[in-house]
Amino acid sequence: MLQERPAVTHWHAFDELSRRNASIPWDDSVLYLDHGDVMTSAGTAAGLDACLHLVRSQLGSDAAAHVARSLVIAPHRDGGQAQFVERPITPAAENAPIAAVLDWIDEHLEGDLTVARLAEVAHMSTRTFLREFQAATGSGPSAWVRRRRLDEARRLLEVTDHPVEQVAQKVGFGGSATLRQNFRAAFGVPPAAYRSRFF
Known part of the structure:
Protein backbone atom coordinates (compact mmCIF):
# COMPACT_ATOMS: atom_id res chain seq x y z
CA MET A 1 0.00 0.00 0.00
CA VAL A 72 -7.90 17.40 26.51
CA ILE A 73 -5.10 17.56 23.95
CA ALA A 74 -3.52 20.33 21.92
CA PRO A 75 -5.70 21.27 18.93
CA HIS A 76 -2.81 20.99 16.53
CA ARG A 77 0.68 19.58 16.41
CA ASP A 78 2.20 19.54 12.95
CA GLY A 79 3.09 16.21 11.45
CA GLY A 80 6.59 17.56 11.08
CA GLN A 81 7.16 17.92 14.81
CA ALA A 82 9.50 15.53 16.56
CA GLN A 83 8.00 12.41 18.15
CA PHE A 84 9.21 12.96 21.70
CA VAL A 85 6.95 14.95 23.99
CA GLU A 86 7.83 15.02 27.67
CA ARG A 87 4.29 14.74 28.92
CA PRO A 88 0.78 15.05 27.49
CA ILE A 89 -1.59 17.74 28.69
CA THR A 90 -2.78 17.07 32.22
CA PRO A 91 -6.54 16.51 32.47
CA ALA A 92 -8.31 19.57 33.85
CA ALA A 93 -9.35 17.79 37.02
CA GLU A 94 -5.67 17.26 37.90
CA ASN A 95 -4.55 20.84 37.30
CA ALA A 96 -7.56 23.13 37.45
CA PRO A 97 -5.59 26.43 37.59
CA ILE A 98 -3.72 25.65 34.37
CA ALA A 99 -6.88 24.36 32.67
CA ALA A 100 -8.57 27.63 33.59
CA VAL A 101 -5.65 29.59 32.11
CA LEU A 102 -5.90 27.62 28.86
CA ASP A 103 -9.55 28.58 28.60
CA TRP A 104 -8.72 32.19 29.46
CA ILE A 105 -6.07 32.29 26.75
CA ASP A 106 -8.61 31.17 24.15
CA GLU A 107 -10.95 33.98 25.22
CA HIS A 108 -8.26 36.70 25.16
CA LEU A 109 -6.06 35.90 22.18
CA GLU A 110 -6.13 39.52 21.02
CA GLY A 111 -4.63 40.72 24.31
CA ASP A 112 -1.08 41.08 25.60
CA LEU A 113 -0.56 37.53 26.87
CA THR A 114 2.72 37.86 28.69
CA VAL A 115 3.91 35.20 31.09
CA ALA A 116 3.44 37.65 33.94
CA ARG A 117 -0.20 38.27 32.95
CA LEU A 118 -0.93 34.55 32.63
CA ALA A 119 0.68 33.86 36.01
CA GLU A 120 -1.57 36.53 37.47
CA VAL A 121 -4.63 34.83 35.97
CA ALA A 122 -3.47 31.54 37.50
CA HIS A 123 -2.87 33.25 40.89
CA MET A 124 0.70 31.94 40.91
CA SER A 125 4.16 33.41 41.00
CA THR A 126 5.81 33.54 37.58
CA ARG A 127 8.28 30.82 38.53
CA THR A 128 5.58 28.47 39.82
CA PHE A 129 3.38 29.18 36.83
CA LEU A 130 6.13 28.36 34.34
CA ARG A 131 6.83 25.07 36.11
CA GLU A 132 3.16 24.10 36.39
CA PHE A 133 2.37 25.10 32.81
CA GLN A 134 5.26 23.07 31.40
CA ALA A 135 4.29 20.06 33.50
CA ALA A 136 0.64 20.26 32.45
CA THR A 137 1.05 20.92 28.74
CA GLY A 138 4.56 19.87 27.76
CA SER A 139 4.99 23.36 26.33
CA GLY A 140 6.02 26.81 27.45
CA PRO A 141 3.33 29.52 27.70
CA SER A 142 4.69 31.57 24.79
CA ALA A 143 4.75 28.59 22.44
CA TRP A 144 1.24 27.61 23.55
CA VAL A 145 -0.13 31.11 22.95
CA ARG A 146 1.51 31.30 19.52
CA ARG A 147 0.00 27.95 18.54
CA ARG A 148 -3.49 28.94 19.73
CA ARG A 149 -3.23 32.24 17.85
CA LEU A 150 -2.25 30.36 14.71
CA ASP A 151 -5.11 27.89 15.17
CA GLU A 152 -7.59 30.73 15.52
CA ALA A 153 -6.09 32.58 12.56
CA ARG A 154 -6.51 29.46 10.48
CA ARG A 155 -10.11 29.09 11.61
CA LEU A 156 -10.91 32.70 10.73
CA LEU A 157 -9.29 32.30 7.32
CA GLU A 158 -11.48 29.24 6.71
CA VAL A 159 -14.84 30.63 7.80
CA THR A 160 -14.70 34.43 7.34
CA ASP A 161 -13.77 36.91 4.66
CA HIS A 162 -11.96 39.21 7.10
CA PRO A 163 -8.85 40.81 5.57
CA VAL A 164 -5.59 39.25 6.71
CA GLU A 165 -4.76 42.43 8.64
CA GLN A 166 -8.01 42.13 10.60
CA VAL A 167 -7.40 38.44 11.28
CA ALA A 168 -3.93 39.30 12.58
CA GLN A 169 -5.37 41.86 14.99
CA LYS A 170 -8.17 39.56 16.18
CA VAL A 171 -5.74 36.81 17.15
CA GLY A 172 -3.13 39.06 18.74
CA PHE A 173 -0.38 39.12 16.13
CA GLY A 174 -0.76 42.89 15.81
CA GLY A 175 -0.20 43.18 12.08
CA SER A 176 -0.37 41.14 8.91
CA ALA A 177 3.41 40.94 8.50
CA THR A 178 3.83 39.15 11.83
CA LEU A 179 0.93 36.82 11.07
CA ARG A 180 2.33 35.98 7.65
CA GLN A 181 5.76 35.22 9.07
CA ASN A 182 4.43 32.94 11.80
CA PHE A 183 1.78 31.34 9.59
CA ARG A 184 4.25 30.43 6.86
CA ALA A 185 6.71 29.06 9.41
CA ALA A 186 4.01 26.87 10.97
CA PHE A 187 2.04 25.72 7.92
CA GLY A 188 4.34 26.23 4.96
CA VAL A 189 2.03 28.65 3.12
CA PRO A 190 1.05 32.32 3.59
CA PRO A 191 -2.42 33.09 4.98
CA ALA A 192 -3.88 34.15 1.62
CA ALA A 193 -2.79 30.92 -0.05
CA TYR A 194 -4.26 28.90 2.82
CA ARG A 195 -7.59 30.77 2.53
CA SER A 196 -7.78 30.05 -1.19
CA ARG A 197 -8.36 26.37 -0.36
CA PHE A 198 -11.69 27.25 1.25
CA PHE A 199 -13.10 29.99 -1.00
Missing part, protein backbone atom coordinates in the same frame (compact mmCIF):
# COMPACT_ATOMS: atom_id res chain seq x y z
CA LEU A 2 2.82 2.41 0.79
CA GLN A 3 4.60 1.48 -2.44
CA GLU A 4 7.96 2.86 -1.36
CA ARG A 5 6.45 6.06 0.01
CA PRO A 6 7.78 7.44 3.33
CA ALA A 7 6.16 6.12 6.50
CA VAL A 8 6.48 6.74 10.22
CA THR A 9 6.13 4.49 13.23
CA HIS A 10 6.84 4.65 16.94
CA TRP A 11 10.51 5.14 17.69
CA HIS A 12 10.53 1.92 19.75
CA ALA A 13 9.61 -0.18 16.68
CA PHE A 14 11.54 1.87 14.15
CA ASP A 15 14.64 -0.30 13.82
CA GLU A 16 12.72 -3.57 13.62
CA LEU A 17 10.28 -2.32 10.99
CA SER A 18 13.14 -0.81 9.01
CA ARG A 19 14.78 -4.24 8.89
CA ARG A 20 11.55 -6.01 7.93
CA ASN A 21 10.53 -3.46 5.29
CA ALA A 22 13.72 -2.14 3.78
CA SER A 23 11.94 -0.85 0.66
CA ILE A 24 9.95 1.70 2.69
CA PRO A 25 11.77 4.95 3.58
CA TRP A 26 10.96 5.13 7.29
CA ASP A 27 11.04 8.57 8.89
CA ASP A 28 11.52 8.78 12.66
CA SER A 29 11.51 12.60 12.79
CA VAL A 30 7.77 13.24 12.36
CA LEU A 31 4.50 12.57 14.18
CA TYR A 32 2.47 11.44 11.16
CA LEU A 33 2.55 11.32 7.38
CA ASP A 34 -0.51 11.75 5.18
CA HIS A 35 -0.34 10.56 1.57
CA GLY A 36 -4.04 11.08 0.93
CA ASP A 37 -4.91 7.40 0.56
CA VAL A 38 -2.82 6.11 3.46
CA MET A 39 -1.60 7.64 6.70
CA THR A 40 0.95 6.45 9.24
CA SER A 41 1.62 7.78 12.72
CA ALA A 42 4.24 7.45 15.45
CA GLY A 43 2.19 5.71 18.13
CA THR A 44 -0.96 6.38 20.14
CA ALA A 45 -0.55 10.09 20.91
CA ALA A 46 0.62 10.82 17.37
CA GLY A 47 -2.37 8.80 16.15
CA LEU A 48 -4.61 11.33 17.88
CA ASP A 49 -2.72 14.13 16.11
CA ALA A 50 -3.30 12.31 12.81
CA CYS A 51 -7.01 11.93 13.59
CA LEU A 52 -7.31 15.64 14.38
CA HIS A 53 -5.53 16.35 11.10
CA LEU A 54 -8.20 14.33 9.29
CA VAL A 55 -11.03 16.07 11.17
CA ARG A 56 -9.51 19.47 10.36
CA SER A 57 -9.03 18.55 6.70
CA GLN A 58 -12.61 17.34 6.29
CA LEU A 59 -14.59 19.47 8.74
CA GLY A 60 -12.43 22.50 9.52
CA SER A 61 -10.60 23.94 12.52
CA ASP A 62 -13.73 24.46 14.64
CA ALA A 63 -14.56 20.76 14.58
CA ALA A 64 -10.95 19.80 15.26
CA ALA A 65 -10.72 22.23 18.20
CA HIS A 66 -13.97 20.83 19.65
CA VAL A 67 -12.66 17.26 19.43
CA ALA A 68 -9.30 18.30 20.89
CA ARG A 69 -10.97 20.00 23.84
CA SER A 70 -13.02 16.85 24.52
CA LEU A 71 -9.82 14.78 24.48
Whole structure:
Protein backbone atom coordinates (compact mmCIF):
# COMPACT_ATOMS: atom_id res chain seq x y z
CA MET A 1 0.00 0.00 0.00
CA LEU A 2 2.82 2.41 0.79
CA GLN A 3 4.60 1.48 -2.44
CA GLU A 4 7.96 2.86 -1.36
CA ARG A 5 6.45 6.06 0.01
CA PRO A 6 7.78 7.44 3.33
CA ALA A 7 6.16 6.12 6.50
CA VAL A 8 6.48 6.74 10.22
CA THR A 9 6.13 4.49 13.23
CA HIS A 10 6.84 4.65 16.94
CA TRP A 11 10.51 5.14 17.69
CA HIS A 12 10.53 1.92 19.75
CA ALA A 13 9.61 -0.18 16.68
CA PHE A 14 11.54 1.87 14.15
CA ASP A 15 14.64 -0.30 13.82
CA GLU A 16 12.72 -3.57 13.62
CA LEU A 17 10.28 -2.32 10.99
CA SER A 18 13.14 -0.81 9.01
CA ARG A 19 14.78 -4.24 8.89
CA ARG A 20 11.55 -6.01 7.93
CA ASN A 21 10.53 -3.46 5.29
CA ALA A 22 13.72 -2.14 3.78
CA SER A 23 11.94 -0.85 0.66
CA ILE A 24 9.95 1.70 2.69
CA PRO A 25 11.77 4.95 3.58
CA TRP A 26 10.96 5.13 7.29
CA ASP A 27 11.04 8.57 8.89
CA ASP A 28 11.52 8.78 12.66
CA SER A 29 11.51 12.60 12.79
CA VAL A 30 7.77 13.24 12.36
CA LEU A 31 4.50 12.57 14.18
CA TYR A 32 2.47 11.44 11.16
CA LEU A 33 2.55 11.32 7.38
CA ASP A 34 -0.51 11.75 5.18
CA HIS A 35 -0.34 10.56 1.57
CA GLY A 36 -4.04 11.08 0.93
CA ASP A 37 -4.91 7.40 0.56
CA VAL A 38 -2.82 6.11 3.46
CA MET A 39 -1.60 7.64 6.70
CA THR A 40 0.95 6.45 9.24
CA SER A 41 1.62 7.78 12.72
CA ALA A 42 4.24 7.45 15.45
CA GLY A 43 2.19 5.71 18.13
CA THR A 44 -0.96 6.38 20.14
CA ALA A 45 -0.55 10.09 20.91
CA ALA A 46 0.62 10.82 17.37
CA GLY A 47 -2.37 8.80 16.15
CA LEU A 48 -4.61 11.33 17.88
CA ASP A 49 -2.72 14.13 16.11
CA ALA A 50 -3.30 12.31 12.81
CA CYS A 51 -7.01 11.93 13.59
CA LEU A 52 -7.31 15.64 14.38
CA HIS A 53 -5.53 16.35 11.10
CA LEU A 54 -8.20 14.33 9.29
CA VAL A 55 -11.03 16.07 11.17
CA ARG A 56 -9.51 19.47 10.36
CA SER A 57 -9.03 18.55 6.70
CA GLN A 58 -12.61 17.34 6.29
CA LEU A 59 -14.59 19.47 8.74
CA GLY A 60 -12.43 22.50 9.52
CA SER A 61 -10.60 23.94 12.52
CA ASP A 62 -13.73 24.46 14.64
CA ALA A 63 -14.56 20.76 14.58
CA ALA A 64 -10.95 19.80 15.26
CA ALA A 65 -10.72 22.23 18.20
CA HIS A 66 -13.97 20.83 19.65
CA VAL A 67 -12.66 17.26 19.43
CA ALA A 68 -9.30 18.30 20.89
CA ARG A 69 -10.97 20.00 23.84
CA SER A 70 -13.02 16.85 24.52
CA LEU A 71 -9.82 14.78 24.48
CA VAL A 72 -7.90 17.40 26.51
CA ILE A 73 -5.10 17.56 23.95
CA ALA A 74 -3.52 20.33 21.92
CA PRO A 75 -5.70 21.27 18.93
CA HIS A 76 -2.81 20.99 16.53
CA ARG A 77 0.68 19.58 16.41
CA ASP A 78 2.20 19.54 12.95
CA GLY A 79 3.09 16.21 11.45
CA GLY A 80 6.59 17.56 11.08
CA GLN A 81 7.16 17.92 14.81
CA ALA A 82 9.50 15.53 16.56
CA GLN A 83 8.00 12.41 18.15
CA PHE A 84 9.21 12.96 21.70
CA VAL A 85 6.95 14.95 23.99
CA GLU A 86 7.83 15.02 27.67
CA ARG A 87 4.29 14.74 28.92
CA PRO A 88 0.78 15.05 27.49
CA ILE A 89 -1.59 17.74 28.69
CA THR A 90 -2.78 17.07 32.22
CA PRO A 91 -6.54 16.51 32.47
CA ALA A 92 -8.31 19.57 33.85
CA ALA A 93 -9.35 17.79 37.02
CA GLU A 94 -5.67 17.26 37.90
CA ASN A 95 -4.55 20.84 37.30
CA ALA A 96 -7.56 23.13 37.45
CA PRO A 97 -5.59 26.43 37.59
CA ILE A 98 -3.72 25.65 34.37
CA ALA A 99 -6.88 24.36 32.67
CA ALA A 100 -8.57 27.63 33.59
CA VAL A 101 -5.65 29.59 32.11
CA LEU A 102 -5.90 27.62 28.86
CA ASP A 103 -9.55 28.58 28.60
CA TRP A 104 -8.72 32.19 29.46
CA ILE A 105 -6.07 32.29 26.75
CA ASP A 106 -8.61 31.17 24.15
CA GLU A 107 -10.95 33.98 25.22
CA HIS A 108 -8.26 36.70 25.16
CA LEU A 109 -6.06 35.90 22.18
CA GLU A 110 -6.13 39.52 21.02
CA GLY A 111 -4.63 40.72 24.31
CA ASP A 112 -1.08 41.08 25.60
CA LEU A 113 -0.56 37.53 26.87
CA THR A 114 2.72 37.86 28.69
CA VAL A 115 3.91 35.20 31.09
CA ALA A 116 3.44 37.65 33.94
CA ARG A 117 -0.20 38.27 32.95
CA LEU A 118 -0.93 34.55 32.63
CA ALA A 119 0.68 33.86 36.01
CA GLU A 120 -1.57 36.53 37.47
CA VAL A 121 -4.63 34.83 35.97
CA ALA A 122 -3.47 31.54 37.50
CA HIS A 123 -2.87 33.25 40.89
CA MET A 124 0.70 31.94 40.91
CA SER A 125 4.16 33.41 41.00
CA THR A 126 5.81 33.54 37.58
CA ARG A 127 8.28 30.82 38.53
CA THR A 128 5.58 28.47 39.82
CA PHE A 129 3.38 29.18 36.83
CA LEU A 130 6.13 28.36 34.34
CA ARG A 131 6.83 25.07 36.11
CA GLU A 132 3.16 24.10 36.39
CA PHE A 133 2.37 25.10 32.81
CA GLN A 134 5.26 23.07 31.40
CA ALA A 135 4.29 20.06 33.50
CA ALA A 136 0.64 20.26 32.45
CA THR A 137 1.05 20.92 28.74
CA GLY A 138 4.56 19.87 27.76
CA SER A 139 4.99 23.36 26.33
CA GLY A 140 6.02 26.81 27.45
CA PRO A 141 3.33 29.52 27.70
CA SER A 142 4.69 31.57 24.79
CA ALA A 143 4.75 28.59 22.44
CA TRP A 144 1.24 27.61 23.55
CA VAL A 145 -0.13 31.11 22.95
CA ARG A 146 1.51 31.30 19.52
CA ARG A 147 0.00 27.95 18.54
CA ARG A 148 -3.49 28.94 19.73
CA ARG A 149 -3.23 32.24 17.85
CA LEU A 150 -2.25 30.36 14.71
CA ASP A 151 -5.11 27.89 15.17
CA GLU A 152 -7.59 30.73 15.52
CA ALA A 153 -6.09 32.58 12.56
CA ARG A 154 -6.51 29.46 10.48
CA ARG A 155 -10.11 29.09 11.61
CA LEU A 156 -10.91 32.70 10.73
CA LEU A 157 -9.29 32.30 7.32
CA GLU A 158 -11.48 29.24 6.71
CA VAL A 159 -14.84 30.63 7.80
CA THR A 160 -14.70 34.43 7.34
CA ASP A 161 -13.77 36.91 4.66
CA HIS A 162 -11.96 39.21 7.10
CA PRO A 163 -8.85 40.81 5.57
CA VAL A 164 -5.59 39.25 6.71
CA GLU A 165 -4.76 42.43 8.64
CA GLN A 166 -8.01 42.13 10.60
CA VAL A 167 -7.40 38.44 11.28
CA ALA A 168 -3.93 39.30 12.58
CA GLN A 169 -5.37 41.86 14.99
CA LYS A 170 -8.17 39.56 16.18
CA VAL A 171 -5.74 36.81 17.15
CA GLY A 172 -3.13 39.06 18.74
CA PHE A 173 -0.38 39.12 16.13
CA GLY A 174 -0.76 42.89 15.81
CA GLY A 175 -0.20 43.18 12.08
CA SER A 176 -0.37 41.14 8.91
CA ALA A 177 3.41 40.94 8.50
CA THR A 178 3.83 39.15 11.83
CA LEU A 179 0.93 36.82 11.07
CA ARG A 180 2.33 35.98 7.65
CA GLN A 181 5.76 35.22 9.07
CA ASN A 182 4.43 32.94 11.80
CA PHE A 183 1.78 31.34 9.59
CA ARG A 184 4.25 30.43 6.86
CA ALA A 185 6.71 29.06 9.41
CA ALA A 186 4.01 26.87 10.97
CA PHE A 187 2.04 25.72 7.92
CA GLY A 188 4.34 26.23 4.96
CA VAL A 189 2.03 28.65 3.12
CA PRO A 190 1.05 32.32 3.59
CA PRO A 191 -2.42 33.09 4.98
CA ALA A 192 -3.88 34.15 1.62
CA ALA A 193 -2.79 30.92 -0.05
CA TYR A 194 -4.26 28.90 2.82
CA ARG A 195 -7.59 30.77 2.53
CA SER A 196 -7.78 30.05 -1.19
CA ARG A 197 -8.36 26.37 -0.36
CA PHE A 198 -11.69 27.25 1.25
CA PHE A 199 -13.10 29.99 -1.00
